[in-house]
Amino acid sequence: MRTTRMVAAALLTGAALLTTAAPALADTPSxxxxxxxxxxxxxxxxxxxxxxxxxxxxxxxxxxASSGDYLYWVFPADAGQRPTVDATVTLPSTGRHETTTWRIDVYDGLRRRQPCMYGMQTRSAAADATSVALSCTLRPVRAWADTWSTDPLPGSYYVRLTAVGLPAADRGLPVKAEMTPTTVKAGGAHAVDGTLSTPLGAGGPKAEPDDGWSSGWWTDRWIWTAVGGVLGALAGVAGYALTRGRGRPSYVPRG
Known part of the structure; x- marks a missing residue:
């Protein structure tokens, strides 16, 4: 009975630790x-x-702005975050003649264009359209990567919005642009060992998180490492108790 209670206690403790750690793995909404x-x-x-x-x-x-202009913004993104850029262009209600195509591009601090995981990066607006919406979700930002890699790294991220397919007759028409950068936590699955000494783009326009750069020192992978160690220790104790219990000779009272 004592052995059974020890095994049950070990299993319950492990389940409690997993339940406590699980919320840390969920994506944090923007x-x-x-x-x-x-x-x-x-x-x-x-x-x-x-x-x-x-x-x-x-x-x-x-x-x-005017159709044909190049519009640039810059925002910070830290290790463990997955940035999304949403943009909307409000078009003039009159004066447009043909379909126009708009595009949003995102570059890291080294001016390397980052591919979108998903989102509508390029869209065309008919001559009677009143607005066009664009979106680009990047890959999760890594704390460190090899020099040959194009993985997104902590630092400044530049957004460029412009019309790439614009008839000459529609150049110079007034437009209104809106752009919002948001992020979610990508989780420990994307964590790597190592950090950058300086965020990319530090010499350009000042773009830094309100709470400073984390440098990638903390990930929820640490939680799983700790939980795995505790569960391994509990499994060892339970296995030893079971083996020790089976090895004891049965006591048969003599009458």
Missing amino acids: PNPSKSKSEGAPTVAGTTFRTATTVKQGQKATAD
């Missing part, structure tokens, strides 16, 4: 833009990488 982020949100966009307008995560940036 926070809704708060009033503090809405206040003071950028109302202009840069025209080059060097003049890109800094935007915080979850902050909606707006800009009045």
